[in-house]
Amino acid sequence: MLGTRNFHKLIEDELIRISKNLELHYDSNNIHVLEIARCSRLSYFERMDPLTDEFSNAVSSIFKNSLRKMLNGITREYKIEDLSIFATVDLIIDNDLIINFVPVSEIPKGPHPNDLLYTNACMFIFEKESGFVVYFSPEGKFTEFNVIKSKRMFEQVVRRARILHLLLKEKKTPVVEPSELCFSCKYFQRCFGQQKESEHLLDNIFGIGNKN
Ligand code: SF4
DSSP states (O other): OTTTOOHHHHHHHHHHHHHHHHOOOOOTTEEEHHHHHSOHHHHHHHHHSOOOOHHHHHHHHHHHHHHHHHTTOEEEEEEETTEEEEEEESEEETTTEEEEEEEOSSOOSSOOHHHHHHHHHHHHHTTOSEEEEEEEOTTSOEEEEEEOOOHHHHHHHHHHHHHHHHHHHHTOOOOOOOOGGGGGOTTHHHHHOSHHHHHHHHHHHHSOSOOO
16 A cells, blocks of 8 residues: 555654664663763763654664674673673774774764773773774765773773762762763753753853854
């Protein structure tokens, strides 16, 4: 019945279904490094009170998971008392070199701190000495950045994981972590309220608000 079927909705529902099958589910004693490398408040909202933008989440999740599957990506657990921290690496070359891929619309001049934090944590959890973050664009351009292994950065990840672990258990929302990523975050309004006032506030803090 070609005329009566809503094909847009049919495709959307199918992609959401596939992405849900690909999702890994963690309880409050299990935290993925991805949740720590980004804003903890965002990670908390995603678990406890997510805004449902299921379709755009589904597409990016299928894309990232498919890439990881093709590259034989691996997840490993790092245990600290009752907390397990999980890290997923996209590709390991020669059993020695960790590579994590980040899709971007434009190739950046330098690595984002969150991506450095993520790959550095992978280097500790997988016990490897070399790691790269690779940014690639839809046109097939890519650039790689070497990550220098840092114990201090890994300790920061562990500390942040412990705090998120505690807050999830106590159902307490982490504080706002203002950064330039807030402007594209789906929880912007939840954190900063009315857009105009918030951009002004962020502009005052960072000098990064919309100046138009
Ligand atoms: S708007 Fe900023 S502080 Fe709020 S959840 Fe998003 S990234 Fe975190």
